[in-house]
Amino acid sequence: MSNNPLLTWCFLSFILALTLFFFFIQRKKTKFYLPPGKMGWPFIGETIGFLKPYSATTMGEFMENHIARYGTIYKSNLFGEPAIVSADAEFNKFILQNDGKLFEVSYPRSIGGILGKWSMLVLVGDMHRDMRNISLNFMSHVRLKTHFLKDMENHTLLVLSSWKNNCTFSVQSEAKKFTFNLMAKQIMSLDPWNLETEELKKEYVSFMKGVVSAPLNLPGTAYRKALKSRNSILKFIERKMEERMKRMQEGKKGLEENDLLNWVLKHSNLSTEQILDLILSLLFAGHETSSVAISLAIYFLPGCPQAMQQLREEHREIARCKKKAGVVELTWDDYKKMEFTHCVVNETLRLGNIVRFLHRKAIKDVWYKGYDIPCGWKVLPVISAVHLNPSNFDQPQHFNPWRWQCNSKNGNCGNTNSSNFMSFGGGPRLCAGSELAKLEMAVFIHHIILNYNWELVDVVDQPIAYPFVEFPKGLQIRVQTLAQAQAQAQSVI
Ligand code: HEM
Ligand SMILES: *[C@@H]1O[C@H](CO)[C@@H](O)[C@H](O)[C@H]1NC(C)=O
Ligand SMILES: *[C@@H]1O[C@H](CO)[C@@H](O)[C@H](O)[C@H]1NC(C)=O
Ligand SMILES: *[C@@H]1O[C@H](CO)[C@@H](O)[C@H](O)[C@H]1NC(C)=O
Ligand SMILES: *[C@@H]1O[C@H](CO)[C@@H](O)[C@H](O)[C@H]1NC(C)=O
Ligand SMILES: *[C@@H]1O[C@H](CO)[C@@H](O)[C@H](O)[C@H]1NC(C)=O
Ligand SMILES: *[C@@H]1O[C@H](CO)[C@@H](O)[C@H](O)[C@H]1NC(C)=O
Numbered sequence: 001m002s003n004n005p006l007l008t009w010c011f012l013s014f015i016l017a018l019t020l021f022f023f024f025i026q027r028k029k030t031k032f033y034l035p036p037g038k039m040g041w042p043f044i045g046e047t048i049g050f051l052k053p054y055s056a057t058t059m060g061e062f063m064e065n066h067i068a069r070y071g072t073i074y075k076s077n078l079f080g081e082p083a084i085v086s087a088d089a090e091f092n093k094f095i096l097q098n099d100g101k102l103f104e105v106s107y108p109r110s111i112g113g114i115l116g117k118w119s120m121l122v123l124v125g126d127m128h129r130d131m132r133n134i135s136l137n138f139m140s141h142v143r144l145k146t147h148f149l150k151d152m153e154n155h156t157l158l159v160l161s162s163w164k165n166n167c168t169f170s171v172q173s174e175a176k177k178f179t180f181n182l183m184a185k186q187i188m189s190l191d192p193w194n195l196e197t198e199e200l201k202k203e204y205v206s207f208m209k210g211v212v213s214a215p216l217n218l219p220g221t222a223y224r225k226a227l228k229s230r231n232s233i234l235k236f237i238e239r240k241m242e243e244r245m246k247r248m249q250e251g252k253k254g255l256e257e258n259d260l261l262n263w264v265l266k267h268s269n270l271s272t273e274q275i276l277d278l279i280l281s282l283l284f285a286g287h288e289t290s291s292v293a294i295s296l297a298i299y300f301l302p303g304c305p306q307a308m309q310q311l312r313e314e315h316r317e318i319a320r321c322k323k324k325a326g327v328v329e330l331t332w333d334d335y336k337k338m339e340f341t342h343c344v345v346n347e348t349l350r351l352g353n354i355v356r357f358l359h360r361k362a363i364k365d366v367w368y369k370g371y372d373i374p375c376g377w378k379v380l381p382v383i384s385a386v387h388l389n390p391s392n393f394d395q396p397q398h399f400n401p402w403r404w405q406c407n408s409k410n411g412n413c414g415n416t417n418s419s420n421f422m423s424f425g426g427g428p429r430l431c432a433g434s435e436l437a438k439l440e441m442a443v444f445i446h447h448i449i450l451n452y453n454w455e456l457v458d459v460v461d462q463p464i465a466y467p468f469v470e471f472p473k474g475l476q477i478r479v480q481t482l483a484q485a486q487a488q489a490q491s492v493i
Helices: 005-030 047-051 060-070 089-097 109-115 125-138 141-160 171-188 195-211 222-249 260-267 272-303 305-325 332-337 339-352 383-387 401-407 434-451 483-492
Strands: 073-078 081-086 103-105 168-170 360-362 366-368 371-373 378-381 452-456 476-481
Touching: 047 073, 060 073, 060 383, 081 089, 089 378, 089 383, 109 195, 109 222, 109 272, 125 260, 125 272, 141 171, 141 332, 141 434, 168 171, 171 195, 171 260, 171 272, 171 434, 195 222, 195 272, 222 260, 222 272, 260 272, 272 305, 272 339, 272 434, 272 452, 305 332, 305 339, 305 434, 332 434, 339 401, 339 434, 434 452
Parallel strands: 081 378
Antiparallel strands: 073 081, 103 360, 168 476, 360 378, 366 371, 452 476
16 A cells, blocks of 8 residues: 555555444444334234223223333333333423424324324324314404303203203213204204204214224224224215305305315315314314213212312302393303303313323424434323323322312412423313313203202222223113202203
8 A cells, every 4th residue: 555654554544434423323223222012913013902891990900010010101002103102291291292393193093094194193294284164263362252152051951952851861872962062053053953964973973983993994893983984974074065166156144154174165274184184083073082071070079078168169150140140151251250160171181181191293303301212113102191290299199179279379289380280181182172172062951950969879889991982881871950040951951
């Protein structure tokens, strides 16, 4: 080669530097500091344990054992993929806030198969933004005040009017009637007494069974039946759409000016397929979750007579004021006055945990609190485990609405920090219907607490996380009418 010692030296040091460089790169690549945990069996990993049903007011044996052994951030193998599970409040917030930047939604493929590829739950990027914008406009504050509130009260009273003194029934199905009728009215102007509404409701029952079942597309399975129901529901919506377009072309203005279907037909550029998936998903998201929320409130309250009493006083006071002013219908101001009710709503959602965990994946290599989260891994923020951890909420098993009063004057708030409360998710995908769901709960509570006392018929009729939350026996209650309030309700109907 060269006999210039300087050149040789340069060459050698260059080689050395290169070697060291590759050595460190290599080292950095292989040396992931993954969270602790075990991967379980090949392919199925620990999925079966993770999905095993348990009491909805607990975080479940699987979570408890794993947190005890590995801490609040651990690795596992779930839904056929390597996964990081987080029960850590800070990390969950970090994941949700960085949606689209470091993480992305990643629901199992079966969810897209059944809710549709244009469902908001599986969309990302611009398409998600546009669909979300439509949903937010549909459920905006203004519309809640001007459209939803009146209808909600109407539909609540319609359901309650069948509750006779001393009768026993399933609250879960009554609440579902209420939320379904409300959404069907707001989305497509369907009336509850129409036969077609009943038909659609039936299809949604079998659809729901498929959403939560194993995604086996074989004859006879719940999933196969649900795909069939999906087609019937889509046909139904498409028929409604065609009717509307025909009427629009003929220049007739219907009464339905203000529902979602008319709005998307007039103001959006969505294709037929996109509109169908949007409407199917909103009708689904809008009744399955909030009906469980209402059932949970009715389940928790009898266990805490003091809360029941304070709640009733709050609503009686509102009713008194309305009577004095001669106003019958509930107004937005009345809703704002329901301070303790808001505490009961938050506490119900915290303890009941309707949505227990979310599906995300890392779209970059992420480093967090000393751990590496490799790009492509599944990331599951478990909201329920944060809500039920004593380091986030004092005595987490305890239904204690007063813990939420620290936001106002001088409540007994323990260590409640509402930034650890994430029942509706967070970040750019925060539940679009959160305000709607809370309003529904408050209106329903207003009328039931003024008109009825109730008791749980069966002590073992408890909410179970499958992991979607449900009362296996439908939450049977027996009601007693409160005579004095009855007259008031009648005057509204
Ligand atoms: C108490 C009842 C409810 C709970 C606990 C709840 C919970 C949630 C959660 C946790 C998410 C986030 C999903 C994720 O980040 O992957 C979500 C999203 C969503 N929810 Fe709700 N929800 C409720 C009621 C409703 C209602 C009444 C509607 C009305 C249609 C609704 C519509 C939606 C929509 C459209 C999204 C998708 C938002 C997006 O991706 O941008 N939800 N919900
Ligand atoms: C969202 O909807 C509003 C009202 O229709 C519209 O003015 C706004 O431009 C939309 N934003 C996006 C990002 O599409
Ligand atoms: C409430 O329901 C009654 C029928 O029970 C109906 O006549 C009335 O128009 C409804 N009001 C609203 C605001 O929807
Ligand atoms: C209410 O129902 C229960 C059981 O169904 C019955 O034992 C009781 O006598 C009934 N009370 C009244 C006042 O009808
Ligand atoms: C709809 O599409 C047309 C052209 O394709 C575009 O000019 C218009 O801005 C779009 N409108 C919306 C609301 O996206
Ligand atoms: C209920 O939780 C929300 C956070 O989702 C919080 O903003 C609100 O202040 C809470 N309500 C009360 C009464 O503490
Ligand atoms: C609540 O938690 C957030 C971060 O998680 C923190 O910034 C805030 O100071 C806490 N608030 C209280 C009152 O402790």
